[in-house]
Amino acid sequence: MSRESILNAVRKNKPEALPLPEIDLNVFAEDKDLVKTFIENVQFVGGRAIVLESTDTIDAKIKEFYPHASKIVSCTTESSLGNISISAATEPHGLESIDLAIVKGDLAVSENGAVWIEENDFTIRVLPFITNDLVLIVNKEDIHLHLHDAYETISKRDRTFGLFLSGPSKTADIEQCLVIGAQGAISLTVLIL
Amino acid sequence: MAHAQEATTFNENESKVNWHDKALWFVRQKRDKAAFNVKGWETLRDLASAIKANVMSNLDIYLEEFEANAIKNGVTVHWAKDAEEHNKIVHGILQKTNVKKIVKSKSMLTEECHLNPYLEANGIEVIDTDLGERIVQLAEEPPSHIVLPAIHKTKEEVDELFQEHLGTKPCNGDPQYLTDEARKHLRNKFLKADAAVTGVNFAIAETGGIVVCTNEGNADMGAHLAKVHIACMGMEKLIPQEKHLGVFLRLLARSATGQPITTYSSHFNKPAPGTEMHIVIVDNGRTEQLSREDFRASLHCIRCGACMNTCPIYRRSGGHSYNATIPGPIGSILSPGKDLTKHSDLPFASTLCGSCSDVCPVKINIHEQLYKWRQIITKDVPQPIVKKSVLKVTGNVLANSKMYDFVGKSSRFMLKHTPRFLVYSKLNTWGKERELPEVKNGNFDEWYKKRKKNE
Ligand code: SF4
Numbered sequence: 083m084s085r086e087s088i089l090n091a092v093r094k095n096k097p098e099a100l101p102l103p104e105i106d107l108n109v110f111a112e113d114k115d116l117v118k119t120f121i122e123n124v125q126f127v128g129g130r131a132i133v134l135e136s137t138d139t140i141d142a143k144i145k146e147f148y149p150h151a152s153k154i155v156s157c158t159t160e161s162s163l164g165n166i167s168i169s170a171a172t173e174p175h176g177l178e179s180i181d182l183a184i185v186k187g188d189l190a191v192s193e194n195g196a197v198w199i200e201e202n203d204f205t206i207r208v209l210p211f212i213t214n215d216l217v218l219i220v221n222k223e224d225i226h227l228h229l230h231d232a233y234e235t236i237s238k239r240d241r242t243f244g245l246f247l248s249g250p251s252k253t254a255d256i257e258q259c260l261v262i263g264a265q266g267a268i269s270l271t272v273l274i275l
Numbered sequence: 276m277a278h279a280q281e282a283t284t285f286n287e288n289e290s291k292v293n294w295h296d297k298a299l300w301f302v303r304q305k306r307d308k309a310a311f312n313v314k315g316w317e318t319l320r321d322l323a324s325a326i327k328a329n330v331m332s333n334l335d336i337y338l339e340e341f342e343a344n345a346i347k348n349g350v351t352v353h354w355a356k357d358a359e360e361h362n363k364i365v366h367g368i369l370q371k372t373n374v375k376k377i378v379k380s381k382s383m384l385t386e387e388c389h390l391n392p393y394l395e396a397n398g399i400e401v402i403d404t405d406l407g408e409r410i411v412q413l414a415e416e417p418p419s420h421i422v423l424p425a426i427h428k429t430k431e432e433v434d435e436l437f438q439e440h441l442g443t444k445p446c447n448g449d450p451q452y453l454t455d456e457a458r459k460h461l462r463n464k465f466l467k468a469d470a471a472v473t474g475v476n477f478a479i480a481e482t483g484g485i486v487v488c489t490n491e492g493n494a495d496m497g498a499h500l501a502k503v504h505i506a507c508m509g510m511e512k513l514i515p516q517e518k519h520l521g522v523f524l525r526l527l528a529r530s531a532t533g534q535p536i537t538t539y540s541s542h543f544n545k546p547a548p549g550t551e552m553h554i555v556i557v558d559n560g561r562t563e564q565l566s567r568e569d570f571r572a573s574l575h576c577i578r579c580g581a582c583m584n585t586c587p588i589y590r591r592s593g594g595h596s597y598n599a600t601i602p603g604p605i606g607s608i609l610s611p612g613k614d615l616t617k618h619s620d621l622p623f624a625s626t627l628c629g630s631c632s633d634v635c636p637v638k639i640n641i642h643e644q645l646y647k648w649r650q651i652i653t654k655d656v657p658q659p660i661v662k663k664s665v666l667k668v669t670g671n672v673l674a675n676s677k678m679y680d681f682v683g684k685s686s687r688f689m690l691k692h693t694p695r696f697l698v699y700s701k702l703n704t705w706g707k708e709r710e711l712p713e714v715k716n717g718n719f720d721e722w723y724k725k726r727k728k729n730e
Contacts, residue, residue, distance in 0.1 A: 083354075084354045084355060084356040084360060084558075085354040087356060088338075088354055088356055088510070088556075088558045088562060089335050089338065089339070091558070091562035091563075092334045092335040092338070092510075092562055092565065093335050094566070095562050095563070095565040095566035096331060096332055096333070096334055096335065096565060097331065097332050097565075097568070097571065098332060099332045099333060100325070100328045100329045100331075100332040101325075101329060102325075102326065102329045102515060103321075103322055103325040103326060103329070105322060105518065105519075105521070105522065106318075109314075109315040109318045110314055110315045110318075111314075112314050123535055126535070127534060127535065127538070170548065174499060174500055175466055175500060178462070178466060191536075193313075193525075193535060194525075194535030194536040195535065195536075196535075196536050196540070201547075206499075207495075207498075207499040207547055208495070208496065208499035208500055211492045211495045211496050211499065211539075212496065212499075212500075228521070228525070229520070229521040229524055229525055229536075230518070230521040230522075232521070233517055233518045233520060233521045234518070236517075237516075237517040237518060241484075241542065241544050241545075242544055242545040242547070243541070243542065243543055243544065243545070243547070244541075244542050244544075245495075245539055245540055245541040245542060246524070246536060246539075246540040247538065247539060248534075248535070248536050248537070248538055248539075248540075249538050250538070251490070251491050251492045251538060251539075252490050252491070252538060253406045253407075253454060253490060253491050254423075254532070255405070255406040255407035255410065255423065255424070255425055256406070256410075256425070256428075256430050256433050256448075256450040256453055256454065257298070257428075257429060257430040257433075257448070257450060258298045258301065258302070258423070258426070259430070259450040261450050261451050261454040263454065263455070263458065264406055264454060264457075264458060264490070264491035264492065264493070265404065265458060265461055265462070265465070265491045265492045265493045265496045266491060266492025266493075266495070266496065266538070266539065267492070
């Protein structure tokens with residue numbers, strides 16, 4: 083069995099035990115305007131982020147940004163624009179024609195403009211990738227300074243699938259020209275409450 | 276063919292070489308900007324290096340911990356000692372689940388194992404879905420860079436390839452049009468695939484989960500649409516705990532492309548209901564590299580490509596000239612470890628300027644390891660007579676400060692006073708392809724002594 087032979091070879095070849103370093107988070111502490119930095123970083127990675135004054139304006143804003151979206155999946159209570167409902171039994175391939183998906187993010191990271199979303203936030207794993215456009219909603223107080231802080235929160239959970247999503251799908255594979263909209267969602271809007 | 280010869284071929288098209296050089300240097304500059312923006316960047320690098328050193332020294336323990344947790348999560352774990360076993364395992368899973376079409380997201384490991392030709396020979400359609408990978412797949416070439424697989428291709432070349440294979444219209448290499456067409460083409464493939472193969476960027480011992488990073492979302496499109504997800508990982512991809520991702524994810528994309536993080540950093544912990552998830556842990560020479568004290572740290576590599584973007588040799592010789600899956604500085608350490616005779620020239624494809632080590636996010640002493648390979652190779656592998664004698668002389672000169680001083684003075688003298696046809700002759704390889712520097716009077720040593728006196 084290869085498993086045993088590999089593990090034995092590792093045991094034989096590995097160096098003397100070295101300690102696991104402690105991470106001193108003080109080194110990375112910064113006094114930053116989290117919302118402002120987050121918005122700048124979302125823009126830097128090709129997305130758009132705005133602060134909304136009240137929850138009531140969510141639908142109007144989304145309509146303003148995506149006037150032509152007709153097939154909409156909303157996985158949040160904050161928006162009532164959803165007209166296609168999905169459940170755990172939905173066949174993922176059927177989501178191919180979705181114009182817009184609206185998902186509530188659990189937390190966001192100011193240093194890189196990423197939003198953390200989990201399978202139970204969007205029910206079908208492929209949804210945030212296969213949709214044409216994507217709207218994420220996050221609360222101001224859920225914006226963390228950097229990834230270290232973010233992991234403190236998400237590591238405690240029992241998870242199946244989740245991701246940091248930062249901006250729309252993009253590629254620079256053709257002569258280093260940045261093109262937005264490769265395989266995943268073509269645009270990303272983050273609404274901050 | 277040897278690196279120098281391949282590089283000569285690449286250098287025949289001068290404007291393309293200049294373009295290649297500039298394109299990669301641009302990425303290197305983006306990396307610098309991104310790195311300077313992070314408070315505690317050097318601490319992050321130190322941490323990453325120390326975490327990886329800890330992983331290597333406990334690799335067996337972490338591997339067992341990872342395996343146990345992954346199994347608890349409902350994932351099937353396989354072990355492969357070499358490329359052949361890896362390919363057989365993947366094929367076996369596909370056979371069992373009756374799969375005929377797969378989509379693959381970029382994985383240098385499957386490239387290293389030559390998975391595509393193996394599966395294709397067994398009647399399975401394999402589509403690479405990372406745009407750059409798809410481009411080189413259509414061109415029937417290997418990737419020339421680990422992050423930018425098609426960096427050696429101009430947009431006009433891609434235009435032609437797409438016309439031929441995807442039936443696109445001529446577009447003068449419009450990247451937007453080409454990407455849109457590739458999107459349509461690949462969506463169709465994603466929707467029809469029965470299984471998805473992805474790489475693994477990080478595997479977490481504590482949770483049994485894996486993280487896959489892409490900008491295009493292709494790994495996710497594949498893995499979430501297909502019934503079977505096979506993740507292939509080199510055994511060195513392990514990290515102890517999830518909080519360590521905070522360190523590595525902060526370093527990876529900034530070092531690779533200057534982005535603060537990849538667009539998608541997907542954390543797979545459990546398979547979706549009704550689907551299968553497999554992880555293949557691959558050795559393929561890694562345990563052997565672990566035994567080599569001087570080269571062990573090369574296993575710390577997180578495949579960001581920064582050392583390639585900064586390397587003056589790589590930028591001007593192109594990734595294909597290395598004739599190896601992982602080209603550039605880190606590849607030149609890994610490849611001789613696998614086949615010393617075949618790759619004995621690669622450690623010499625370096626100026627030893629140290630730029631690779633300076634940018635490496637996990638602080639691998641790349642240039643020192645290259646120098647160490649040179650020492651082994653000049654001892655053990657027969658060298659062309661010229662290189663050997665030059666190296667011997669260089670070695671003697673460097674070892675003797677009086678001699679170094681003398682040679683410096685005399686070569687400056689000679690450069691200044693030798694007729695041009697001699698400096699740029701066939702006998703002087705350093706005059707080939709480059710203008711030698713204009714000679715100023717004096718050298719650093721003299722300048723330094725003068726400065727001291729004036730203090
Ligand atoms: S050796 Fe360092 S710089 Fe080069 S690819 Fe690996 S991690 Fe990046």
